[in-house]
Amino acid sequence: MSEPKKILLLGSNGQLGKSFKEELANNNFNYRCFAKAELDILDYDSIHSALNKFKPDFVINCIAYTNVTKAEKEKLVADKINSSCLKNLILGCNLNNAMLVHFSTDYVFDGKKNGLYSETDNTNPLNIYGQTKLKGEKIIEKYANKFIIIRTSWLFSAYKNNFVSTIFNELQSSNEISIVSDQYGTPTFAGDLAKSTLSILLDKNIFQKLGLYHFGGTPSCSWYEFASEINKQMLELNIITQSNQIKKINSSQYNDSIMRPKNSGLNSFKICSTFNLKQCNWANSLSKVLMILK
Secondary structure (H helix, E strand, C coil): CCCCCEEEEECCCCHHHHHHHHHHHCCCCEEEEECCCCCCCCCHHHHHHHHHHHCCCEEEECCCCCCHHHHCCCHHHHHHHHHHCHHHHHHHHHHCCCEEEEEEEHHHCCCCCCCCECCCCCCCCCCHHHHHHHHHHHHHHHHCCCEEEEEECCEECCCCCCHHHHHHHHHHHCCEEEEECCCEECCEEHHHHHHHHHHHHCCCCHHHCCEEEEECCECCEEHHHHHHHHHHHHHHCCCCCCCCEEEEECHHHCCCCCCCCCECCECCHHHHHHHCCCCCEHHHHHHHHHHHHC
């Protein structure tokens, strides 16, 4: 029987990192987890020491600067975390013959396409967050010996600070909420992304399938439609007893100066066909999350 694959997980206290920890505990992996505060991704010596001691087969990087609004004012910090510091991580991976698994975003696109974005579509980020994430992708593609980059969209989970947890709380405390109806994406349950990623790492031909992939839930929807489904399922689960009014607004009415893509839905055909995955229906995954939040 072969030895279990060794995985080093970075950013284990974020919503995606926590989802990976759950999945790793339920699978036959030899793994080590580091929260952002436990291992400084900006410091090469810290990265190299962790890699050199553990000798992982795979490094899963869940560390990212994801606050789209704050990134506009904290460009240098966002750039360090999302792009420039990746050179430290890449060098450590290359020296230890480890494969880097990195996550990027639908916000590398400008949202002008009709339909879902594929990996070959041109990128054109509208904001600092998207720009720094795209820069990070290009650094990995240029310098990493072995890597997989997975772009994802509208990530949600039972952990705090995401759209589902926010709407869950709003619907219990407000009579009316206003939700943007003219921005579309592919909501993705963090647990589905973590589980699918780990199954990819078990592929015996993984090193012939390196590169860039998209992973998003199905079907595409607007923020308004997403919120409406949350409202519907909360009623069915008796979390709320009467339907709160969800008011449609255009993005121009939303009190936010940040430019965001009108359509950033991701086409997951390539990753599903390459690794024999089934695309996940986000509404089914949503019910799991609401049961936990309940």
